[in-house]
Amino acid sequence: MSPRPDLGPKPRLGYSQSLIERVAERRADKAWLASAAADARAAAYVIGGELIVLKKSGSAFDATFSLTEARALGDSTEMVFLGLLDGAPRFGFGLNPDVAAALKPRSDLLVIDLRSIAVQGLVGADHLPPLAQAKALLNWHARHRFCSHCGAATHEIDGGWRRDCPSCKAQHFPRTDPVVIMLAIDGERCVLGRSARFAPTMWSCLAGFVEPGESFEDAVRRETREEVGIACGRVNYFASQPWPFPTTLMIGCHAEVLSRDIVVDRSELEDARWFGRDEAIAMLQRRHPDGLTTPPPVAIAHHIIRAWVENESGVF
Ligand SMILES: [Zn+2]
Numbered sequence: 001m002s003p004r005p006d007l008g009p010k011p012r013l014g015y016s017q018s019l020i021e022r023v024a025e026r027r028a029d030k031a032w033l034a035s036a037a038a039d040a041r042a043a044a045y046v047i048g049g050e051l052i053v054l055k056k057s058g059s060a061f062d063a064t065f066s067l068t069e070a071r072a073l074g075d076s077t078e079m080v081f082l083g084l085l086d087g088a089p090r091f092g093f094g095l096n097p098d099v100a101a102a103l104k105p106r107s108d109l110l111v112i113d114l115r116s117i118a119v120q121g122l123v124g125a126d127h128l129p130p131l132a133q134a135k136a137l138l139n140w141h142a143r144h145r146f147c148s149h150c151g152a153a154t155h156e157i158d159g160g161w162r163r164d165c166p167s168c169k170a171q172h173f174p175r176t177d178p179v180v181i182m183l184a185i186d187g188e189r190c191v192l193g194r195s196a197r198f199a200p201t202m203w204s205c206l207a208g209f210v211e212p213g214e215s216f217e218d219a220v221r222r223e224t225r226e227e228v229g230i231a232c233g234r235v236n237y238f239a240s241q242p243w244p245f246p247t248t249l250m251i252g253c254h255a256e257v258l259s260r261d262i263v264v265d266r267s268e269l270e271d272a273r274w275f276g277r278d279e280a281i282a283m284l285q286r287r288h289p290d291g292l293t294t295p296p297p298v299a300i301a302h303h304i305i306r307a308w309v310e311n312e313s314g315v316f
Pocket of ligand 1: 147148149150151152165166167168169170
């Protein structure tokens, strides 16, 4: 058994460890929300669909705008209440995606997708969780303007945390879609796959949506069998990560294999194969001889693979 590799300090997982207090008990209090919006310390993240608007500040970027600055960029689709940061109100300010795209030529702004912000570290890591919160919530509003029971137009209430139907009185709450993401392990080797949309050198954990009536553990076993033809036994939960593309929650797991022959489902994956532990370590350290890599530290797959190479069977 090879010794525990020295991979340096653990990087922070993206979009997690939010400093925002959501103060959900305040959401139904209209007068309190109005006073929060009028607070001089209030600030907003400005988002138009997949685009995030940042403010240029010298060679760096500001993630937040005052509400006056945000309103000057365009009319809001919704303004949602995210919570309090050290007592200061934080909002998500939704722009129509076309309005956000039209801001791209402005030299005082950067209009860019959230993945690029996270991977390039364009703003402090503490801004990623509220950006994810605001983006996912605003996306839900954009896609749920009509009642799924009766088809009538709905309206938002509670600071953006509910939509009500005036016709059939149904209440609709923001949704999160669970996706299992797992590393199938056979002692000193693991299965990684790649999708055709990945960067050409990147290999990652397998993943798939949890279906109705299914536990996380069963979803891990089903998806691994479907995508690479491998049966799994023990499944251990590792950690989770909000993944606002658009409204996913990634549930990271390690799985112990019961069979070893890989049969790739080419409709899901471009390729999948076994990787030895030493090869996975080289990929994490960006020193693989063929330039192969794991996903970057912002993604939970990086941490799932790292936990295995550092702890081996200790993940079970
Ligand atoms: Zn209805």
